[in-house]
Amino acid sequence: MDLHFDWAYAFGLFANGQIWDAAVTTLWLATLSWMIAGVLGLGLALLKRSGLAPARRAAGAYVWLFRGLPLLLLVIFVYNAVPPALPVTREFLSNPFNAGLVALVLSESAYMAEVFRAGLTAVSPEQRDAGRALGFGSVPLHRYVIVPQAFRIAIPGLGNEYVSNLKNTSLVSVISLVELTLTGQRIYSGNFLILETLSVIGIVYLAMVTLFTGVQHVLERRLDVRRERERRPAPGGEVPPQPAVPAQTTTPRERTPTRAGRPMSAPVVLEARDLRKALGGREVLAGVDLEIRRGDVCVIIGPSGSGKSTLLRCLNRLLIADQGTILLDDQPFGYRPSGSAIRPEPERHLAERRRRVGMVFQRFELFPHYTALENVVLAPRHFGLVPRAGAREYGLALLRRVGLEQHADKYPHQLSGGQQQRVAIARTLAVEPEVILLDEPTSALDPELVNEVLSVIASLADEGMTMVIVSHEMDFARLVADRVVFMDAGRIIEDGAPDQIFSAPAHQRTQRFLAAIGQG
Numbered sequence: 001m002d003l004h005f006d007w008a009y010a011f012g013l014f015a016n017g018q019i020w021d022a023a024v025t026t027l028w029l030a031t032l033s034w035m036i037a038g039v040l041g042l043g044l045a046l047l048k049r050s051g052l053a054p055a056r057r058a059a060g061a062y063v064w065l066f067r068g069l070p071l072l073l074l075v076i077f078v079y080n081a082v083p084p085a086l087p088v089t090r091e092f093l094s095n096p097f098n099a100g101l102v103a104l105v106l107s108e109s110a111y112m113a114e115v116f117r118a119g120l121t122a123v124s125p126e127q128r129d130a131g132r133a134l135g136f137g138s139v140p141l142h143r144y145v146i147v148p149q150a151f152r153i154a155i156p157g158l159g160n161e162y163v164s165n166l167k168n169t170s171l172v173s174v175i176s177l178v179e180l181t182l183t184g185q186r187i188y189s190g191n192f193l194i195l196e197t198l199s200v201i202g203i204v205y206l207a208m209v210t211l212f213t214g215v216q217h218v219l220e221r222r223l224d225v226r227r228e229r230e231r232r233p234a235p236g237g238e239v240p241p242q243p244a245v246p247a248q249t250t251t252p253r254e255r256t257p258t259r260a261g262r263p264m265s266a267p268v269v270l271e272a273r274d275l276r277k278a279l280g281g282r283e284v285l286a287g288v289d290l291e292i293r294r295g296d297v298c299v300i301i302g303p304s305g306s307g308k309s310t311l312l313r314c315l316n317r318l319l320i321a322d323q324g325t326i327l328l329d330d331q332p333f334g335y336r337p338s339g340s341a342i343r344p345e346p347e348r349h350l351a352e353r354r355r356r357v358g359m360v361f362q363r364f365e366l367f368p369h370y371t372a373l374e375n376v377v378l379a380p381r382h383f384g385l386v387p388r389a390g391a392r393e394y395g396l397a398l399l400r401r402v403g404l405e406q407h408a409d410k411y412p413h414q415l416s417g418g419q420q421q422r423v424a425i426a427r428t429l430a431v432e433p434e435v436i437l438l439d440e441p442t443s444a445l446d447p448e449l450v451n452e453v454l455s456v457i458a459s460l461a462d463e464g465m466t467m468v469i470v471s472h473e474m475d476f477a478r479l480v481a482d483r484v485v486f487m488d489a490g491r492i493i494e495d496g497a498p499d500q501i502f503s504a505p506a507h508q509r510t511q512r513f514l515a516a517i518g519q520g
């Protein structure tokens with residue numbers, strides 16, 4: 001068969017105004033529906049992960065229904081069946097563009113919900129804990145920490161959705177919306193130059209997809225702080241290297257073991273009573289009592305799996321103990337009286353008070369999409385501890401305290417592990433906690449970076465900061481601690497001055513542990 005392609009006609013079609021009008025309609029319909037569906041999809045994804053079972057079920061039912069129904073059927077239904085059933089929609093839905101928009105949004109939002117859900121799930125639980133430890137409740141936690149990270153992860157999936165949505169607009173031609181496909185049909189039904197017309201229509205679709213792909217590419221690059229920064233050196237990158245720790249800071253090695261302990265008269269600031277917690281069917285905390293006095297530096301040591309980290313997480317209520325209570329300044333912390341018993345307080349009431357007990361994590365958990373300075377000022381800005389105009393100065397002063405002022409505008413990935421941990425300490429200090437919990441703050445660091453972090457912690461101890469530190473750094477514990485607490489199998493076995501614990505442990509289990517790690 002002789003295939004004739006009328007090139008002149010095909011090129012001439014590019015000057016056909018009908019095609020460009022239809023392209024604008026198609027693009028507008030696809031973009032508007034995709035944007036509305038994006039907002040709805042994010043809302044649905046958040047509802048699907050919410051703690052409220054009815055909200056979860058409703059969102060799940062929505063996704064099940066609108067992902068399951070063919071779009072063509074939805075378009076016809078919205079245009080023909082909804083207006084008679086709901087007269088108030090008659091005027092709006094009598095316009096094929098509006099009816100198509102509604103159908104596309106219904107269908108597309110169900111898909112987008114799953115794309116966003118994948119992004120939300122990919123944000124690590126440790127990032128959530130870091131936000132919660134700063135005192136963020138659910139809304140600020142999602143706004144500052146989770147959604148921005150989830151959005152970055154979801155971009156490729158959202159881009160795919162845009163492209164499939166753009167092509168799906170052709171189905172709206174079934175209710176006579178004059179979009180690209182219908183325009184093509186109308187043109188070739190008059191002259192039968194099907195191949196030429198469809199080729200031009202196809203090229204216009206491809207041009208639109210190419211345009212969008214370019215926009216997506218630019219957006220991805222903009223939001224990828226790693227890429228952005230590789231091309232553009234961060235401010236502060238060219239300054240001469242500065243000392244790892246502030247000049248006034250003492251290094252642990254230089255300190256003399258004169259930290260004689262706080263007077264026993266200092267008020268108790270944080271207290272755990274009979275804490276019990278089971279995890280994975282095993283009793284991890286088996287009745288822990290601990291008193292922390294204002295200004296105490298309490299170092300918790302013990303074998304792996306003895307429950308040290310679990311105890312810390314229970315102390316600031318990132319983890320809810322099964323039994324027992326926590327008192328902060330003699331007031332129940334995260335518990336409230338309920339009849340004769342006291343019960344855990346709901347997260348929404350507890351969130352903001354949690355910042356009074358700050359936490360530094362083993363793996364730093366800086367927010368990767370913010371600079372060091374932004375990490376530090378995020379929470380104080382949110383809680384109104386510092387005015388907008390003074391926020392930068394406030395953050396810089398804190399970074400200066402940990403020796404990192406000149407790295408303020410770098411992103412976490414541009415800092416060494418030790419520097420990241422020092423920023424994390426500054427971030428914790430920024431919300432003015434009464435007590436700081438440090439969970440193995442140096443165990444994720446290369447040996448040569450350990451000292452710079454320990455030095456910062458030592459300087460905080462000198463300033464009188466109350467700290468509870470889980471550490472495997474025994475030399476550091478000897479020098480910086482007022483008290484050393486030895487834990488084993490979910491219990492506190494021994495609690496005393498560093499000299500006593502390290503030189504004359506009273507309990508055989510402590511002796512065995514110290515001997516095993518070469519400290520006996």
Ligand SMILES: Nc1ncnc2c1ncn2[C@@H]1O[C@H](COP(=O)(O)OP(=O)(O)OP(=O)(O)O)[C@@H](O)[C@H]1O
Binds near residue numbers: 302305309
């Ligand atoms: N989410 C969890 N589910 C089940 N078991 C858990 C969970 N978290 C911790 N555990 C277990 O609880 C025990 C105590 O863990 P924890 O992290 O508190 O110990 P640790 O003394 O801090 O240990 P390490 O020094 O190795 O960090 C371990 O046996 C651990 O496997």
